[in-house]
Amino acid sequence: MPYNSAKLYLHNNSELNKVMKKVKSKAIRKKYIFRGFTFGLGILLFTALLSLNSDVFSKDNTSVLDAFRLMPGLWLVVFLPFITAIAGYYTANSISETLKKATRKIKKEAKRSQLVLEFIDNLRKGNLETAVPLSSKKDELGRSLVRLKEYMIKNKREEEQRRIEEEQRTWVTNGLAQFGELLRKTNNDLEELSFSIIRYIVDYLKINQAGFFLLNQPEEGEPYFEQKACIAYDRKKYADKIIKWEEGLIGRCALEKETIYLTDVPNDYMNITSGLGEANASAVLIVPLKVNDKVYGVIELASFSEFQKFEIEFIEKIAESIASTISAVQINIQTNKLLKETQEQAEKMAQQEEELRQNLEEMQATQEESDRRELEMKGILEAIDHSAISSEFETDGTLISVNHNFLDAFKYNIEEVENQNIRIFFFKDDLDELNKILADLRNGKNFKGRVRRRTKMGDAIYLLTTYTPVMDNEGNIVKILSLDYDITEQVKMEEELKKSKEELGIMLEQARNEVKEQFKEIEAVKIRNEKTLEGALDAILTTNKDGIIEFFNLAAEKLFGYDRQEVLGKQVALLFSKDTAKNDEFVSAFVNPEKEKIVGERREVPILTKFGEEIPVLFLLSEAKVGDDHSFTAFIQNVEVELF
DSSP: OOHHHHHHHHHHHHHHHHHHHHOOHHHHHHHHHHHHHHHHHHHHHHHHHHHHTSHHHHHSOOOHHHHHHHOTTHHHHHTHHHHHHHHHHHHHHHHHHHHHHHHHHHHHHHHHHHHHHHHHHHHHTTOTTSOOOOSSTTOHHHHHHHHHHHHHHHHHHHHHHHHHHHHHHHHHHHHHHHHHHHHHTOOSOHHHHHHHHHHHHHHHHTOSEEEEEEEEOOSSSOOEEEEEEEESOOTTTTSSOEEETTOHHHHHHHHHTSOEEESSOOTTTOEEEETTEEEEOSEEEEEEEEETTEEEEEEEEEESSOOOHHHHHHHHHHHHHHHHHHHHHHHHHHHHHHHHHHHHHHHHHHHHHHHHHHHHHHHHHHHHHHHHHHHHHHHHHHHHHTTOEEEEEOTTSBEEEEOHHHHHHHTOOHHHHTTOBGGGGSOGGGHHHHHHHHHHHHTTOOEEEEEEEEOTTSOEEEEEEEEEEEEOTTSOEEEEEEEEEEOHHHHHHHHHHHHHHHHHHHHHHHHHHHHHHHHHHHHHHHHHHHHHHHTOSSEEEEEETTOBEEEEOHHHHHHHOOOHHHHTTSBGGGGSOHHHHHHOHHHHHHHOTTSOOOOSOOEEEEEEOTTSOEEEEEEEEEEEEETTEEEEEEEEEEOOOOOO
């Protein structure tokens, strides 16, 4: 029942108790004795009147005593007033006892109702520790009140838990938003970034100590952790700011790539220093800075109070964002370094290219002189062709006939060469070559080449020789026709020319090797740079001076939604909306080949994805210049930070 109705009910019971207290047991007995006596007397009188009118008294002069003798039951009527008075007495006692029991029960119920009312009032005020007024184990109202109390306690606990969880979610959400804003404003200075991160964590978590350890991986030697920033650290312990790989809990955290949380901290592990002295931390939290399963560093936090679960989860979430930012900063630093090296290399190569061009011009002049001398030699050969040396011989080399020029060339007369084998005109060292030539001729192959021959006096002459098999109608080889041209003088000149060409060839080979090495170095730098840019987490694209896209890495494909084949060779204006390309100073200069680009400044601009969505990004443009050729490389970082 409602609270006011319960009060009214108790008030009425209280009034009834007061009335019942005024009722006297004696008055009740008197009242019922009187009523019983009066009732019995009335019956007696009524019976006496009836008896006087009966036949017994009308026929005879019968006396009252006679009537009692005749009707002994009249005695009962005579004593009936006393009997009814006694009955009234006992009835009054019974009623009085009943009223007493009822009064005690009403008092008991009123007292219990008062306790129930007080219990309900305490529940209404939020006092859930009040004991439940149970009259007995079978008290349904009491058990209902117990269930009500348990339900309200459960609801209160759940409400308190929901409130705490909501406060924790709000705390985490606000922290992630603030931290995301902090990372977006960070420049390319790792020192400043590290201190900003540590200072924010200490202030937001209200802890006592924090350290930021960045992983360095030198080309030679083992990786190590360098302390980039710290708050409240014992400077003596980390004077060198270097921790070796796998050393201590920092190294273990990086090796296992898992968070380490300590509540039982040894006294000599870490001291929190302040102006008041030193104190040992109660809890230590060590979290790896990792993204894509790669560790970039470790943060170590210490506090006098233990870390809550939601605080640990918050640190683990921002640790991934920190790792992504460190990766982007390191890539930007490395990319800028590579770009600088590339520009220096390009300038150096441009200088080397100019030197190479001059060398090639000199070599071209030398080659032209060589060609001129070769033309002269060809004229000499044409003159020799007018005086050809001819002969005919069998497939085994037996001479059939020779002309006059043949005899003059070999210093023989006709009788000396008849039926002779052409072997007599070869030096012993050349016989193997002759056997091979004859074998090819027997197989129907022609031979044309320069050969050395032996004269009658044993001198060597050089001939430009053509051996042609002559066949009959059935395809059988009848004889071999030989046409020779004396090129002995030419050979001597060629040897001189060969010597000059060898010298020139050595020079050309050296120049070619230098060019090859330079181009190999250029190609290696280009491939290394392209692989570095391709593996970058940030979107990277390169355009030429006409605004044509020449490079588009994997991260750019994910950001813009385009496959690189869809954008390579296209105008870069494809990646921006018309309004942005027209109204934004930075984008307008970038997409317009005629305008001067804004280089070296990080700008926040909206890009247009393949699906028509505009996304804000951080845009940094760099320029590479090689001679008259220009190229521009854009480094694009998504502004949006995932909070969960």
